[in-house]
Each structure stands twice: as C-alpha cells, then as structure tokens.
Amino acid sequence: MFEGLSNKFSDVFGALRKKGRITESDIDATCEELRVALLEADVALSVVEKFVERIRQRSLEILPVIRQSTQQSQEIYGVINQELIAILGGAARRIRYAKQPPTIIMLAGLQGSGKTTLAGKLARFLKEDGNTPLLVAADLQRPNAVTQLSVLAESINVPIFAPEPGNGVGDPVRVSRDAVEYAREKLYNVVIVDTAGRLGVDAELMKQASDIRDAVKPDETLFVVDAMIGQDAVRTAQAFSEGVGFDGVVLTKLDGDAKGGAALSIAELTGKPILFTSIGEKLSDFDYFYPDRMASRILGMGDIQTLAEQAKKALDGDSAKRLEEKFVSGEDFTLEDFLEQMQAMKKMGSMTKILGMLPGANNAAMKKQIDAIDDKELVRTQAIVQSMTPEERRNPKVLNGSRRSRIARGSGRTVTEVNSLVDRFSAAQKVMKQMRSGGGMPKGMALPPGMGMPAAPRIAAAPKKKSRSGNPAKRAADEGR
Amino acid sequence: MGLFGSFLSKFSRAKASIEDLDEFRRVLIESDLGVNVADQIIETVKREKAENLESAVTETLKSFLSTQDRTISISSGKLTTILIVGVNGTGKTTSAAKLAHHFKANGKKVLLVAADTFRAAAVEQLLTWGKRIGVEVVQGAENADPAAVCFDGATRALKDGYEILIIDTAGRLHTKSNLMDELGKVRRVVEKVTPIDEVLFVLDGTTGQNGISQAQVFSESVPLTGMIVTKIDGSTRGGVAIATEKALAVPLKFVGTGEGIEDFRPFDPESYIRELLT
Numbered sequence: 036m037f038e039g040l041s042n043k044f045s046d047v048f049g050a051l052r053k054k055g056r057i058t059e060s061d062i063d064a065t066c067e068e069l070r071v072a073l074l075e076a077d078v079a080l081s082v083v084e085k086f087v088e089r090i091r092q093r094s095l096e097i098l099p100v101i102r103q104s105t106q107q108s109q110e111i112y113g114v115i116n117q118e119l120i121a122i123l124g125g126a127a128r129r130i131r132y133a134k135q136p137p138t139i140i141m142l143a144g145l146q147g148s149g150k151t152t153l154a155g156k157l158a159r160f161l162k163e164d165g166n167t168p169l170l171v172a173a174d175l176q177r178p179n180a181v182t183q184l185s186v187l188a189e190s191i192n193v194p195i196f197a198p199e200p201g202n203g204v205g206d207p208v209r210v211s212r213d214a215v216e217y218a219r220e221k222l223y224n225v226v227i228v229d230t231a232g233r234l235g236v237d238a239e240l241m242k243q244a245s246d247i248r249d250a251v252k253p254d255e256t257l258f259v260v261d262a263m264i265g266q267d268a269v270r271t272a273q274a275f276s277e278g279v280g281f282d283g284v285v286l287t288k289l290d291g292d293a294k295g296g297a298a299l300s301i302a303e304l305t306g307k308p309i310l311f312t313s314i315g316e317k318l319s320d321f322d323y324f325y326p327d328r329m330a331s332r333i334l335g336m337g338d339i340q341t342l343a344e345q346a347k348k349a350l351d352g353d354s355a356k357r358l359e360e361k362f363v364s365g366e367d368f369t370l371e372d373f374l375e376q377m378q379a380m381k382k383m384g385s386m387t388k389i390l391g392m393l394p395g396a397n398n399a400a401m402k403k404q405i406d407a408i409d410d411k412e413l414v415r416t417q418a419i420v421q422s423m424t425p426e427e428r429r430n431p432k433v434l435n436g437s438r439r440s441r442i443a444r445g446s447g448r449t450v451t452e453v454n455s456l457v458d459r460f461s462a463a464q465k466v467m468k469q470m471r472s473g474g475g476m477p478k479g480m481a482l483p484p485g486m487g488m489p490a491a492p493r494i495a496a497a498p499k500k501k502s503r504s505g506n507p508a509k510r511a512a513d514e515g516r
Numbered sequence: 517m518g519l520f521g522s523f524l525s526k527f528s529r530a531k532a533s534i535e536d537l538d539e540f541r542r543v544l545i546e547s548d549l550g551v552n553v554a555d556q557i558i559e560t561v562k563r564e565k566a567e568n569l570e571s572a573v574t575e576t577l578k579s580f581l582s583t584q585d586r587t588i589s590i591s592s593g594k595l596t597t598i599l600i601v602g603v604n605g606t607g608k609t610t611s612a613a614k615l616a617h618h619f620k621a622n623g624k625k626v627l628l629v630a631a632d633t634f635r636a637a638a639v640e641q642l643l644t645w646g647k648r649i650g651v652e653v654v655q656g657a658e659n660a661d662p663a664a665v666c667f668d669g670a671t672r673a674l675k676d677g678y679e680i681l682i683i684d685t686a687g688r689l690h691t692k693s694n695l696m697d698e699l700g701k702v703r704r705v706v707e708k709v710t711p712i713d714e715v716l717f718v719l720d721g722t723t724g725q726n727g728i729s730q731a732q733v734f735s736e737s738v739p740l741t742g743m744i745v746t747k748i749d750g751s752t753r754g755g756v757a758i759a760t761e762k763a764l765a766v767p768l769k770f771v772g773t774g775e776g777i778e779d780f781r782p783f784d785p786e787s788y789i790r791e792l793l794t
C-alpha cells in the first residue's frame with residue numbers, strides 16, 4: 036500500500052549515486068516525495084509546505100556533506116527525522132500538578148474523539164501513580180454520556196461526581212464548579228472534567244466550554260483529537276485554541292493505521308505539547324507520547340516500538356506457559372485449551388497486518404509465512420468453540436446430535452463443520468496422549484506439537500535455517516521476544 | 517463565498533495561470549479529497565476552457581461517484597434488514613437512531629438492535645434514543661455475544677412482523693482482525709434468520725485519507741451496500757467521502773448534519789459537491 040519513505044529515498048538516491056553528483060534538483064525531487072508522503076499522512080497542507088521548505092533549505096546547506104557520504108539517503112532522512120522530532124517533541128513535558136491541590140484537568144474536543152474514554156484512562160493512570168482522582172460528568176448532552184462515565188469509573192474504582200442525569204438535563208458549568216468544591220471538601224487531589232463533544236464552528240457550545248473553563252480554572256486543559264482526522268485538524272485546533280484555549284494535546288485511536296499527521300499540524304501550529312496517546316478501547320490502552328515513534332509513523336516507516344509492544348502483548352506468554360505446564364503435568368487437553376491456544380494464534384494473525392508496517396516486511400520469506408496463516412479457518416473454529424458451553428468444551432464427549440446442531444446455529448456454521456472440528460480435536464488429543472507417554476516434549480517448546488496439527492493455522496514450510504520455528508508464534512516465544 | 521467559489525469565479529474571468537492552478541490544487545487538498553483526486557481534477561481544469569471551469573470541476577467530481585441507487589429499497593410486506601458498521605466514534609448509534617426515526621416517520625414498523633455489547637453504556641445510549649423516537653430496542657444480557665443479540669433481534673423482527681430492522685454494532689478499528697471477524701460472524705448469524713439488505717458504513721466527515729482504507733477493510737468482512745457521512749456540520753469539507761466512494765464504488769446514501777434526530781438527509785451528489793465547492 037504505502038511504501039515507507041526510506042524506500043522511496045533509496046530509489047531516488049540509488050539512481051543518483053550511479054549518476055555521481057547530487058544536485059539541487061535532486062533535492063527538489065526528494066522534497067516532492069516528502070510532500071506527498073506528508074499529505075497522505077494528513078498533515079495540514081500549510082504545515083507541509085513550511086516543513087518541506089525547511090527541509091529543502093537544510094538539505095541544501097549540507098549538500099557538500101551529503102555528496103561525500105556513502106549513505107546519501109540516510110543523511111537526508113536523518114535531517115527530516117530530526118526536524119520532525121523537534122516539532123513533535125519540542126514542547127514535551129509531563130502533566131503539571133497544581134501547587135495547591137486539587138489539580139484540575141479539563142478535556143475538550145470534537146464529538147467522538149475519545150474524551151470520555153480518556154477521562155477513564157487518565158483516572159486509572161493517575162490513580163496508579165498514587166493520586167486520588169475524581170471524575171466529573173459534565174457532558175449532559177450526549178445520550179447516556181453520564182452513564183458511560185459512571186460505568187468506566189466503577190470499573191476502575193474511582194469516584195465520580197455526577198449530580199445530574201444528563202440527556203439534556205442539568206447545567207454542565209454548575210456541575211463542574213460544584214465538583215471542584217466537592218473535591219476540595221473530600222480531599223481528592225485530581226479532578227478530571229469530561230465535557231460534551233463540540234464543533235469548532237458551534238459558537239454556543241464553545242462558549243459553554245469557556246464557561247466551564249472559567250468556572251473550574253483548569254491546570255491542564257487537554258485537547259483530545261482523533262489521530263484519523265484530516266485537514267480539518269488545523270481549523271478545529273485553532274477554534275479550540277481560541278474558544279477554550281488548551282495546554283496540551285492527547286492523540287487517540289493510534290492503535291489504528293492512520294499515520295496521524297494531525298500530530299505534526301497541531302504541534303507546529305499551536306506549539307502545545309502532546310502529552311499522551313490513546314491506543315485502544317480498554318482503559319489500560321494509554322501511554323505517554325513519544326515524538327520519535329510518531330515521526331517514523333508519519334513518515335510511513337512503521338511505528339516499530341509500538342509494534343514491538345503490541346506483539347509482546349498479543350503473545351502474552353502466560354497462556355502458552357499454562358498450556359505447557361498442563362501438558363507436562365498430564366492433565367487433559369480440552370477444547371478450552373484448544374480455544375485459548377487458537378486465540379493466541381489469532382492475535383498473531385492480526386499481527387500480520389501490523390507487521391506489514393515494518394520496512395522489512397517485504398522480505399519474501401517472512402511474507403510467505405505471514406500469508407500462510409489461514410485467518411478464515413481460525414475464525415470458523417473459534418466461532419464454533421465459542422458457541423459451546425463450558426462443559427462441552429471441557430468434555431466434547433457430551434456432544435450429541437442436538438447439541439451439535441445448536442452449536443452450528445449459534446456459530447453460523449454447518450453441523451458438518453462442527454463434526455469435523457470435534458473429530459480433528461479428538462485426533463489431536465490422541466496424539467497428545469501418545470506424545471506424552473513417549474517421553475514428553477522438547478524443553479523450551481512453548482506449544483504442544485499436537486496443536487499445530489488440527490485446526491491451528493497451516494504454516495508454509497519454514498525456510499530451513501538452523502532450528503528456527505516456522506510458526507511465528509512459536510518462533511517469537513523461542514527467541515524470548 | 518468559500519475558497520472554492522472565489523477561485524472558480526477568478527478562473528471564469530481570466531485564463532488560469534500556473535500559480536492559480538497551484539492555489540486551486542491546495543484548496544482541493546485541504547478539502548480532504550487527497551492528492552490523487554486533486555491532481556485528476558487539476559488535469560481536467562487544464563484541459564477545459566476557462567468559461568465552463570465550474571461545471572468542469574463539478575462534472576469531474578460527479579464522474580468519480582457511483583451511479584448506483586442511493587436509496588434504501590424496501591419491499592412492503594417483507595423485512596428489510598440494515599447493519600450499521602464503522603470505526604469508533606463516527607456516529608453509528610446516532611445514525612441508527614436517525615434512520616429508525618426516518619423510517620418510522622414514513623409509517624414503517626421499525627425495530628432497533630443494540631449489538632454494541634462492548635462499549636460502556638452503548639446499549640443505554642440506544643435505549644435512550646429508542647425511547648425518544650418511540651422505537652422498540654432489542655438488547656442482550658451484559659457482555660452478551662453480539663451475534664447472539666442480533667440473532668434474537670432478527671428472530672423477533674420476523675415473528676412480530678416488523679418491516680425495518682436496524683442493527684447498531686460496536687465501533688471497531690479496521691486493523692483489529694478479531695473484531696472484523698466478529699462482524700463477519702454477526703453477518704452470518706443474522707443471515708441464517710433473514711437476509712441482510714443493507715450494510716451501511718458510517719464515515720466520520722472529519723476523517724482524512726485513512727477513511728479510504730477503513731472502508732476498504734470493512735468491505736472485506738462485510739460487503740458494504742452504502743455509506744453515511746457524518747459531522748459535516750462542522751468546519752470539515754468532507755472530501756474524504758467522495759474519495760472513498762471513488763475508491764470503493766460504494767454509494768453514499770445519507771449525510772449526518774448534527775446531533776439532533778432530524779439532522780440527517782439523503783446524500784445528494786449535486787448539493788454535496790456544491791457545498792464542497794463553495
């Protein structure tokens with residue numbers, strides 16, 4: 036889909052090297068590549084133009100150095116990367132606590148950008164850091180915004196100030212003001228105010244936001260922005276900057292594949308630091324912002340660090356270890372284990388897309404293996420097992436005809452498919468038993484070999500290279516990640 | 517007058533210079549049409565005489581759009597089933613409610629299904645809408661399998677003689693293959709009960725170029741029959757909707773223009789393009 040910039044640069048410069056000397060027009064050509072890449076990453080056009088011009092100047096300045104270098108593309112790439120990081124991280128800082136508690140954090144942003152979820156994430160994060168946060172339900176507009184925040188608050192055991200039912204009832208300014216009073220009384224040291232989503236062009240709602248601001252005098256007003264936003268990022272950031280004013284930015288939904296060019300636009304235009312990132316729907320999917328990762332993401336180089344962390348999470352060693360223990364201890368291998376194992380494999384499968392982000396993912400051998408994971412079959416099997424009752428998963432012998440047809444209905448598969456899964460599972464179970472009596476399995480092997488047989492993904496024969504496993508999941512486990 | 521408008525009138529006065537065209541290209545890019553689409557339009561502009569520049573641009577944009585029917589076909593006496601899908605926070609639940617309201621106002625017997633069993637208070641959100649518009653909402657047990665809720669909803673719609681069934685699903689990023697598979701399962705399970713007539717992809721109008729890959733990946737899990745573009749009441753120009761329809765040939769069917777139940781209208785290429793251009 037989108038080649039990394041470094042590839043394009045390598046092409047450009049590869050041709051140049053044969054030619055001998057880099058000229059100004061070669062630099063212009065490179066800058067044009069950069070321009071398109073940044074626009075495809077949704078960086079605002081005005082920012083792209085300024086940025087590319089700066090790169091052009093810098094490159095011209097160092098032209099003599101580049102000419103001598105054997106790694107010309109790397110030199111230019113280095114310049115671009117440095118500039119990007121400088122803009123993205125120039126203002127980097129951590130959250131500012133008030134000298135006199137409570138510290139008040141107000142969230143603002145467009146509809147659906149992830150404010151309420153972020154409120155929960157921040158509360159969780161700050162609580163783990165030893166604070167006593169209070170969540171404030173000041174979105175009284177969106178249907179059940181108050182309920183949403185209450186559910187989140189409860190899930191992390193954080194108190195919530197929600198005196199009004201919302202759904203159009205109650206005054207958000209008053210609620211916010213009262214909340215601060217309440218926090219002082221009860222000695223909560225951080226107050227997080229969730230506000231309704233609003234458009235930059237909605238004067239009335241922007242006024243409401245500034246009224247809330249004036250009522251609570253936040254120490255941090257955070258502008259919450261969806262990483263998928265397009266060119267409108269500029270207009271919206273400007274509107275919020277003028278309408279409410281913000282001290283920092285949070286970028287959400289970075290678990291997707293948007294390049295997140297808005298980060299660059301907003302950092303450049305407002306000079307405000309990006310403090311945090313939201314990287315999933317769960318409250319734990321939250322992190323600091325890393326300018327270097329963002330730079331390579333915007334440039335289409337793949338966000339390698341985040342990728343590595345996601346891989347680690349997906350391949351959570353626990354379940355593999357538990358299975359191994361079970362195997363060694365001689366306990367029965369059940370359909371539940373089978374499902375757990377498949378889910379681990381499935382996560383690996385979903386990694387295939389993310390892996391595509393890596394510059395090296397074009398590597399033919401790797402690609403072949405990734406492609407060979409049969410996602411569809413995994414899904415089908417998973418659906419069937421999930422439609423079984425816990426008892427059926429533990430003891431498939433109880434699966435009579437009527438149970439099988441119920442499972443088929445529930446999973447949207449045919450009875451034949453259910454039968455075939457049960458048969459293959461029984462076969463696998465048998466193999467496992469034999470193997471165990473035949474002396475166990477090699478040390479350090481995380482997955483029982485029987486797993487690879489029935490419905491686990493079909494993996495193309497690994498390129499014969501030492502004893503690296505052809506199974507990516509297994510290999511990652513072997514290599515200690 | 518918007519940026520486009522001032523450029524177009526400028527062009528109709530005199531022949532466009534290279535600088536003018538560069539400026540015009542900027543405007544196109546700033547509307548989220550994307551570099552490729554912008555370049556194609558510029559090519560057209562270069563070919564056309566200055567007099568009919570405006571219509572040339574409009575025609576070019578229109579030629580990118582699908583010629584498929586943009587209405588939701590309803591056969592009376594038969595259940596029409598609509599599945600609402602999209603990434604997180606784009607406006608699926610709100611659009612589901614708006615659609616339900618729209619059909620109800622046309623005298624249809626409508627049933628909503630709250631199949632987002634994942635996000636906090638997503639079910640309650642739809643229940644609130646249901647109460648407001650007087651439409652029944654089917655819900656499942658907490659953390660129920662969304663496919664199971666849909667199965668119940670579809671069964672009930674058939675049994676009780678509903679005419680329109682609208683299923684609101686959880687937001688999911690297209691990069692999460694397990695969640696995309698879950699959507700595939702929802703579709704299969706519903707289709708065991710009743711055919712799905714429409715799968716509507718909800719695209720946030722403030723989205724940039726990522727919108728295209730979202731729609732692409734969604735269409736691999738569930739064949740899309742239409743799109744709803746939301747939040748174009750803001751400062752966004754919503755060009756990504758056009759770029760996405762161009763890429764996928766899936767017709768835009770509705771436009772969300774606000775948070776209220778009435779802020780919704782059928783997608784009309786002429787007026788959408790006109791608004792984009794003024």
Ligand SMILES: Nc1nc2c(ncn2[C@@H]2O[C@H](COP(=O)(O)OP(=O)(O)OP(=O)(O)O)[C@@H](O)[C@H]2O)c(=O)[nH]1
Binds near residue numbers: 231287288
């Ligand atoms: N994948 C992903 N989803 C997210 C992330 N942050 C929030 N979401 C989801 O995005 C949707 C909208 O999130 P909310 O927190 O309700 O957004 P909001 O800004 O409070 O929305 P309004 O109050 O309606 O303006 C929900 O489905 C969230 O689960 C994230 O980092 N990644």
Ligand SMILES: Nc1nc2c(ncn2[C@@H]2O[C@H](COP(=O)(O)OP(=O)(O)OP(=O)(O)O)[C@@H](O)[C@H]2O)c(=O)[nH]1
Binds near residue numbers: 774
């Ligand atoms: N301005 C404006 N806001 C909208 C529009 N459509 C939806 N919204 C708002 O966008 C936010 C998210 O809408 P939802 O309907 O909850 O979005 P969703 O896609 O169901 O979200 P998830 O289920 O969390 O993925 C809410 O605050 C809505 O009021 C629209 O056309 N214009």
Ligand SMILES: [Mg+2]
Binds near residue numbers: 150174230
């Ligand atoms: Mg909210």
Ligand SMILES: [Mg+2]
Binds near residue numbers: 686
């Ligand atoms: Mg929803």
